[in-house]
Amino acid sequence: MLPYLEEIARRELGADSNEFLQIMAIAQSFPGAMGINAAAIIGYRMGGWMGAVAGILGVTVPGVICASVLFLLLMLAARTSWLDIATTALKAAVVGIVFGMAVNLGNRSWKGYRSLLIGFAALFLFYRFQLSPVIILLGAGVLGYIFLSPSEAG
């Protein structure tokens, strides 16, 4: 998805690589799927609110339709042992992907023992005590503000 977004930003907004990286930085720093955020930002800059809506629809509608069709097909399919095996295999694969995501993000963002400590604290609190993610993220934000802010002097 990213190369396409970059091409659109380049062609329609005259954005250079640096400008595009800034858009991606915003898209990534804030909650939500990076692709949707970036499409919304680029769309908004091109054509205001309608542009943002168009951008979001553009990146989401194909998947939404595919997912709906697949869902309807699965509803029609008889519950066979084949389907059970397929679901079992698919779920096991998803676990691998989730760990892959976590390790990817970890490589990028767990730098230094402080962020590692925050990460492990979050893991422990969520896994062991099922503490609400909202509370964990709020706490992590405060800890990040105190311990992870780069000093003004650099």
Add this chain to the structure above:
Amino acid sequence: MLYLKLYLQFLKIGLLGFGGGYMMIPLFFTDIVARHKWLSHEEMFNIIAVAQTVPGTFATNTATLVGLKMGSIGYGIVAVLGVITPALLIAYLADRYVRPYLTRPALQGILKGVTAAVIGIIFATGLRMMHSAVIDGPTMVTGLLAFIFFYARRWNVAAATISAALAGFVLIYFVR
């Protein structure tokens, strides 16, 4: 008002979905399953698996499927609207007003802290999902394959998921 509840719930999930949207997986389990009991753990897990294997963005795919599973296309549309609302706010507010502050130490520190915690929560979610999905040799091999395809081989999510699941299908069929 189920429509309003559903919209607000998915808005919340959208607003908390840091880390490229994968923070949404734990929220689907804590909120859709545990709090509202709209779906069972099993149903939610199946939906997450399906949402990853079709093209498009994971968040909106999942929202669609949750709505459909709850019984109507209307629910699906409302859930999708909820989960994409933050993107509209980001396009307007964040790009215009927060952007100059993005390099400020305070905001960087906060974002670093939140991201560090998100990773921990995603790991914890992986562990929880592992308990219910990785139950024997073949499923363990399947999970490992998906991890290797996605992480070491750098395949995209859909390709890695489908390839590993196909291999897993064959393994489970012949081994069990």
